[in-house]
Amino acid sequence: MRKNIIITGASSGLGEGMAKAFAKRGRNLGLCARRLDRLEVLKADLLQINPDIIVHTQALDVNNHDAVFRVFNQFRKDFGVVDRVFVNAGIGKGGAIGAGHFKENKETFLTNAVSALAQCEAAVEIFRAQNHGHLVTISSVGAVRGFPGLMNVYAASKAALSSLSEGLQIELLHTPIQVSTIHPGFIRTPMNEEAKSLPFAVNIETGCNAIVNAIEKEIKNAYVPFWPWALLHYLLRIAPLNILRKLS
Ligand SMILES: NC(=O)c1ccc[n+]([C@@H]2O[C@H](COP(=O)([O-])OP(=O)(O)OC[C@H]3O[C@@H](n4cnc5c(N)ncnc54)[C@H](OP(=O)(O)O)[C@@H]3O)[C@@H](O)[C@H]2O)c1
Numbered sequence: 243m244r245k246n247i248i249i250t251g252a253s254s255g256l257g258e259g260m261a262k263a264f265a266k267r268g269r270n271l272g273l274c275a276r277r278l279d280r281l282e283v284l285k286a287d288l289l290q291i292n293p294d295i296i297v298h299t300q301a302l303d304v305n306n307h308d309a310v311f312r313v314f315n316q317f318r319k320d321f322g323v324v325d326r327v328f329v330n331a332g333i334g335k336g337g338a339i340g341a342g343h344f345k346e347n348k349e350t351f352l353t354n355a356v357s358a359l360a361q362c363e364a365a366v367e368i369f370r371a372q373n374h375g376h377l378v379t380i381s382s383v384g385a386v387r388g389f390p391g392l393m394n395v396y397a398a399s400k401a402a403l404s405s406l407s408e409g410l411q412i413e414l415l416h417t418p419i420q421v422s423t424i425h426p427g428f429i430r431t432p433m434n435e436e437a438k439s440l441p442f443a444v445n446i447e448t449g450c451n452a453i454v455n456a457i458e459k460e461i462k463n464a465y466v467p468f469w470p471w472a473l474l475h476y477l478l479r480i481a482p483l484n485i486l487r488k489l490s
Contacts, residue, residue: 244325244376248272248317250304250361251331253280255431256380259450260328265291267454272317272324274302275331296321304331304357314364326376326457327365329358329403334433336395347395354399355406362406369419376420378457379407383425383471386478390490411462420460424453427471442470 247264251257253275261271265288273281281299288297298320300313318324332354337343362377369375384393385400407423414421428440429449444452444467456464465471481489 244269246270246272246317246321246324247326247328248274248314248324248365249328249330250274250302252284253277255433255446256426256429256450256453257328257330258284259446260330260454261288262291263450263454265295265297268292268295270296270321272298272300272321274300274313276301276303304361305352307357307360310357310360311364311367314361314368318368323372324365324368324375326378327361327368328378328380329361329365330378330380331357331361332380332433334392334396337392338390339394350395351399351402354396355402358403359406362410366410366414366419374418376422376457376460377407377410378422378424379403380453381407381423381425383427383465383475383478385425386475387481387486390487393490408463421462422457422460423463424456425463425465425471425475426453427465427467427474442474 247269249257249261249271252261252273261273261284264271271288273284275281278299278301285297285299288295298317300316302309302313304310333350335346336350337346358379365377381404382400384397385404389397404423407421411421426449428434428443430443430445434440448467452466452468456466465475
């Protein structure tokens with residue numbers, strides 16, 4: 243059983259939802275995000291859900307890459323062994339390229355791709371030393387194709403993360419280190435609360451249950467919730483550009 247779990251971006255949305263789902267399953271949690279106050283409230287909730295677990299919290303801006311290594315190693319000291327790490331922290335800021343959004347687009351690419359690399363590096367370093375562990379990257383169904391407008395850089399950043407994850411899956415095949423890439427469809431969280439249209443969107447609990455079930459099976463690539471995304475991602479891969487434009 244993967245007992246000691248680190249989750250980045252645990253102060254909100256899917257990170258918070260997964261922490262609650264794992265607390266119910268009796269797992270110890272190392273939670274980090276920039277908003278430590280929210281993590282402390284969550285910690286109290288988790289210990290109410292399950293008083294038998296251990297919860298550690300750390301303030302972390304994943305764009306401070308030295309801090310990513312420091313915080314993950316602190317969790318390892320706290321727990322002794324780290325069994326699973328979620329690369330979950332992410333943002334969806336930005337807009338059409340060439341339309342004055344470079345600052346936000348750069349922040350999105352930095353957080354979702356470069357800082358995800360820092361998290362993968364720090365996690366896999368610990369797993370190699372332990373010869374044991376499960377890396378889970380939270381990508382997106384959006385990773386499967388390019389998308390225009392405000393989805394452009396977000397989708398590109400998630401494509402980078404999925405590719406990184408797949409490379410690690412190949413490299414670590416037949417070792418005691420497992421790598422799973424999760425591609426969620428739309429799940430209603432603070433990230434997308436202003437979106438006008440979210441086709442097939444589900445609430446956080448439904449979305450997190452689908453994610454946690456896939457992770458516990460240690461599936462290499464999961465598109466969740468299964469309906470409709472396990473099918474739709476195939477269609478998205480072959481859709482002509484004019485169809486993708488209409489969908490966006
Ligand atoms: N919701 C969806 O439909 C959906 C679909 C596909 C993929 N995803 C992915 O799921 C992940 C979680 O998103 P969400 O929907 O749960 O959004 P959310 O509610 O906005 O949560 C994002 C989390 O990331 C953290 N975060 C953002 N920037 C950070 C930074 N620089 N350093 C540390 N933590 C940072 C935030 O914490 P602080 O602000 O406290 O730092 C927050 O806990 C993201 O990677 C997102 O791309 C979401």
